[in-house]
Amino acid sequence: MSVNFLLAIAILFGLSAIGAPIALAMIAAAIAYLAVAGQDMALAAEQILQGLYTSFILLAVPLFIVAANIMNAGTISDRLLNFCVAAVGRFRGGLGHVNVVASLIFSGMSGSAIADAAGIGKIIIQMMTRNGRYTLGFAAAITAASATIGPIIPPSIPMVMYALVSDTSVGYLFLAGIVPGLMMGGVLMVMVTVIAHRRDFVVDDPTPLRELPGLTLRAFPALLMPVILLAGIYGGATTPTEAAAIAAAYAFVLAAVFYRALTFSGTYRILSDSARSAAAVGLVIGGALIFNYIVASENIPDMVARQLRAVDLSPIVFLLMVNLLLLALGCVLDAATILLVIVPLFLPACRELGIDLVHFGVVVVVNTMIGLITPPYGILLFVINATTGAPLRAMIAEIWPFLGALLLALLAMTLLPDIVLWLPRLLGYQG
Amino acid sequence: MGAWLTWLRNRADNVAVALLTATFLLFILQIVSRYIIRQPVGWTLEACLLCWLWLVFWNSAFTLKDGDHVRFTILYDAVRPSIRRLFGALAALALIAAFVVSLPATADFVSFMAIERTSLLKIRFDHVFAIYLVFAAAMILRYGWRLVTILRGRDADAAP
Numbered sequence: 190m191s192v193n194f195l196l197a198i199a200i201l202f203g204l205s206a207i208g209a210p211i212a213l214a215m216i217a218a219a220i221a222y223l224a225v226a227g228q229d230m231a232l233a234a235e236q237i238l239q240g241l242y243t244s245f246i247l248l249a250v251p252l253f254i255v256a257a258n259i260m261n262a263g264t265i266s267d268r269l270l271n272f273c274v275a276a277v278g279r280f281r282g283g284l285g286h287v288n289v290v291a292s293l294i295f296s297g298m299s300g301s302a303i304a305d306a307a308g309i310g311k312i313i314i315q316m317m318t319r320n321g322r323y324t325l326g327f328a329a330a331i332t333a334a335s336a337t338i339g340p341i342i343p344p345s346i347p348m349v350m351y352a353l354v355s356d357t358s359v360g361y362l363f364l365a366g367i368v369p370g371l372m373m374g375g376v377l378m379v380m381v382t383v384i385a386h387r388r389d390f391v392v393d394d395p396t397p398l399r400e401l402p403g404l405t406l407r408a409f410p411a412l413l414m415p416v417i418l419l420a421g422i423y424g425g426a427t428t429p430t431e432a433a434a435i436a437a438a439y440a441f442v443l444a445a446v447f448y449r450a451l452t453f454s455g456t457y458r459i460l461s462d463s464a465r466s467a468a469a470v471g472l473v474i475g476g477a478l479i480f481n482y483i484v485a486s487e488n489i490p491d492m493v494a495r496q497l498r499a500v501d502l503s504p505i506v507f508l509l510m511v512n513l514l515l516l517a518l519g520c521v522l523d524a525a526t527i528l529l530v531i532v533p534l535f536l537p538a539c540r541e542l543g544i545d546l547v548h549f550g551v552v553v554v555v556n557t558m559i560g561l562i563t564p565p566y567g568i569l570l571f572v573i574n575a576t577t578g579a580p581l582r583a584m585i586a587e588i589w590p591f592l593g594a595l596l597l598a599l600l601a602m603t604l605l606p607d608i609v610l611w612l613p614r615l616l617g618y619q620g
Numbered sequence: 621m622g623a624w625l626t627w628l629r630n631r632a633d634n635v636a637v638a639l640l641t642a643t644f645l646l647f648i649l650q651i652v653s654r655y656i657i658r659q660p661v662g663w664t665l666e667a668c669l670l671c672w673l674w675l676v677f678w679n680s681a682f683t684l685k686d687g688d689h690v691r692f693t694i695l696y697d698a699v700r701p702s703i704r705r706l707f708g709a710l711a712a713l714a715l716i717a718a719f720v721v722s723l724p725a726t727a728d729f730v731s732f733m734a735i736e737r738t739s740l741l742k743i744r745f746d747h748v749f750a751i752y753l754v755f756a757a758a759m760i761l762r763y764g765w766r767l768v769t770i771l772r773g774r775d776a777d778a779a780p
Contacts, residue, residue: 200714204715205692207707207710207711208686208711209715210686211690211692212690217715217718224721224722230722231722231725234722234749234752234756241672242669242673248643248668248669251640251643251672252644430647431650431651434644435651460640464633464636464637464683465636465684467640467675468636468675468677468680468683469689470690472676472680473690475676521692523690565694566694
């Protein structure tokens with residue numbers, strides 16, 4: 190590791206710490222490295238431009254963002270919620286379960302936890318706190334916890350990012366996320382049941398079962414979306430990027446034509462918001478591309494692998510240590526930065542230890558999603574705080590049991606690769 | 621001054637929406653041509669990638685505010701306003717310096733790319749990549765403005 194590289198790291202951390210946009214901090218650090226090393230400073234621009242221009246799978250990012258934003262703006266979210274209330278609202282702590290199930294279904298259409306929390310999460314928090322049935326803190330906490338499932342069940346923007354840095358197949362990564370995502374939903378529902386009994390939450394009047402078919406029918410086109418997406422990808426008909434475009438188009442047709450919930454100005458606002466989010470994500474990816482170029486030219490990932498070989502780690506211990514490290518980083522860094530900059534450092538070590546890269550990918554994505562709700566820096570907590578006014582302190586007080594449940598699920602996925610790899614292998618993954 | 625800045629930003633936003641809409645529609649066109657008409661047209665993919673590249677840098681240059689960026693703000697939000705101004709000034713200085721010193725080499729690289737064209741649409745790569753120069757110049761101007769705002773004793777977040 191050269192002095193130049195340490196300088197670049199110092200600049201990156203220094204600028205990020207004082208509040209500069211992380212993407213720009215990465216570009217500035219890279220330029221400083223190139224300048225001091227006497228290399229061509231144009232390399233920074235070249236790497237970013239060529240990287241963004243040639244990474245076809247990145248096109249999925251803006252398309253998934255558009256699809257999620259259209260879902261949120263149309264009445265699609267409301268219809269799904271009504272369906273969930275009818276299906277699982279009859280149990281004790283019913284709306285807590287509704288919250289989890291709605292997130293599970295919604296995550297089959299959106300690739301972003303933030304879209305999940307800001308859209309469907311906001312509506313359900315209002316439902317839960319109406320008449321004071323649930324405290325705002327509890328409602329917000331379960332919403333944040335269940336939103337982490339969004340990018341685990343496909344489609345998923347973080348998995349696209351991981352595929353980009355690790356050269357694994359997005360299709361298999363998506364497939365590998367399904368069981369872990371359902372498992373996360375399962376442990377959260379167990380936790381809701383436990384808390385509901387302990388605190389003796391009210392049981393809501395159940396929706397009569399005879400209304401269920403009608404509500405299912407009303408939500409049906411929306412429920413069909415994950416099916417279309419997955420069938421498209423795994424039937425081999427479409428690439429994940431094309432599936433993202435189809436998802437966005439389907440959401441648009443649903444919201445505009447069937448549900449008539451989109452106006453011209455509404456559509457414009459959706460596109461404008463999506464364009465800004467997509468650009469912010471794109472710039473971080475661009476910054477990570479140049480930074481990773483430097484990290485690779487300094488041979489850092491190989492060095493990490495060599496060090497690990499020297500201490501003779503077993504794959505399990507390695508995975509547990511990476512998990513602990515990423516969880517610690519997740520308390521202060523955002524998921525994109527971890528996935529794009531930190532995770533690539535460990536990929537050669539994974540290959541050497543014989544750890545499956547699809548398994549590793551799902552574990553690190555789940556890990557970074559849990560990082561979104563770990564205090565003090567949890568983007569999901571901030572988003573919910575911003576959209577619903579739920580105080581951070583109340584949310585953090587209620588988040589611990591859910592955090593614990595999710596960590597247990599993560600541990601299980603880490604120790605038992607079959608949870609992750611069973612479905613992809615069933616559908617032809619050789620690994 | 622605020623009014624025309626808002627007007628400009630809204631026009632920049634129009635362009636951003638147009639780029640995103642184009643990406644989306646081109647992709648749909650590609651899918652239709654490939655799966656429904658079964659006569660794939662290759663240029664749509666290239667056009668999508670061009671739109672995406674421009675979308676990222678156009679927005680980064682003109683429509684993204686600091687709050688839209690991925691940032692680490694625990695420290696920034698916790699400190700006194702005077703320290704925050706110091707942070708803002710330091711960050712602005714460093715970013716201006718980085719973009720200014722790399723600008724000549726970057727401009728050389730972009731103009732050098734004139735020798736290549738995109739494979740299907742035959743657009744010259746210096747035109748495609750010029751958006752990065754626009755972005756770099758916009759960053760220098762924006763953070764320069766920010767620095768001046770801070771030095772005049774106003775809150776950093778008041779600058780555009």
